[in-house]
Amino acid sequence: MIEADRLTKYYDKHTAIRNVSFTVEKGEIVGFLGPNGAGKTTTMRILTGCLPPSSGTARVAGFDVLTDSLQMRRRIGYLPENVPLYTDMKVTDYLAFVAEVKGVDRGRRRQRIGEIMDKCGVAKVRQTLIGALSRGYRQRVGIAQALLNDPEVLIMDEPTIGLDPRQIVEIRQLIKELAGQSTVILSTHILPEVSMLCHRVIIINNGQIVAVDTPENLTAGLQSSTKLRIRVEGPVNQVGMALTQLPGVLRVVAEDEAHLPAGQAGAQAGETTHSFVVESERHCDLRREASRLIVERGWGLLELRPADMSLEEIFVRLVTKEAQEARA
């Protein structure tokens, strides 16, 4: 559905993106992840025909963004970053305008606008001026205008930015519902959003793609060891020693208790609680052994969970690795 081939864009001498290539299959939701200024918006603008690339080609919904721009634009929906809408129009009037320029059949227009307003939850505010809408409603109107023409490809630049937590959940739900019908590409710098919504992640930094994979693979692939986080009520040294002796353990790190109300919880129990991060060989699951050990010794097992590397950590690692390589 989307094929980007060595896209490069210069602004004067500054390179916004360099040799960006990727493909997105039909029905996929792909997340575009990167720090501000990494080139996410530039790439999206190229894919929507708003901006021609300096070199490279891109095909969206089977049409080249430069040579078949008009055909391509009939088949996409775009939600730009700051949701620029005509503030002097009422919601229905605005959607009617968009439906007309997007070429929705005259006979189907009214019905289609009604459907979309219900789907995006803006039916209540249909007669309100867009300028008077809250941020959340504006975002929904933005999504509504993108969806009006039943786009094959939906391109959304930071669709949940500036929304409150409840609105974020609603918008995410809406995007999830689109999966399968439309191909969705969305940019974000909120990492949990990516793991929640996207089938695949494209990490971009300094205008170049750093990694393309599923969120799970990215999490697993970069980990050289398996980590367990254990919180135990017991003498710190003995517990640490015991854990180190478990088979397959590489090292045990006792974590600082700063985040724990040590004085309270520990004092009440008569002993202090400590957190340990047990690092073991890759694919070595120590949960059973560790819990048995702690219980047998008569200590209190308060918490035991796998400490996977979060996408944040992966992201930071990829981005910093990139920077180091560039320097070297």
Next chain:
Amino acid sequence: MNILAIFKREWRAYFASPIAYVVLTIFALISGYFFYSLLAFFSLSSLQATTNPGFGQGLNASEWIVRPLFRDIAITMLLLMPAATMRLFSEEKKTGTIELLFSYPIRDWELLLGKFLAALALYSAMLGISLLDIAMLGSLVTLEWGLILSGYLGLLLLGMAFLGLGILASSLTENQVVAAVGAFGVLLLLWVIGWSTEAAGPTLGPILSHLSIINHYDSFAKGTIESRDVVFYLNFTLLCLFLTLRSLESKRWRG
């Protein structure tokens, strides 16, 4: 179809903001005042003609009222039209809505033409207001309707040139004030350039006279429609619209 959609949106936007009301009201006031003072002077002269028969020979409402009125309308338009065109593109650039427009299946020229026609419709509505004065005058005295028709045609063509330049200015900046002042400044310069033709010498004089945006209006005022003047206005407008298209294109290229 896209042109119509853009036209409707722009037309509505004129009336969603105070711009259309302000421009129409001010125009009605100013042109009404010009009409009143010309009419008052004409009736005073007519009164004098009754006591001095020789004086009354050149008295003719078309020459004494309509022609100067059209000239005054042209000046009023010069002042007002930049305000009607200033937001057409600059506002879209400032708020970012142009990015969405660019992602819709609309060709640039359809977008441009829709906006141009909306501005032309507003301009025509203003001319329509002045037609009320003329119609009232026509019910009192006999008028040369051919002269009036050619005068309106001239005003329409002149207005298209004003609007073309105004839209071009609007496409070049994000700032509406800059767009308005820029358009007004260039139009005024093109207007007054005709005043210095005699002093400019035999080579430069005719060139300046040809460039003057108002000199080409004279033939329409006299009731003779000359094709070279029609062509001047159409060419001027088309050049402005063409440059606007280029400017939109470069906006795409530069982001």
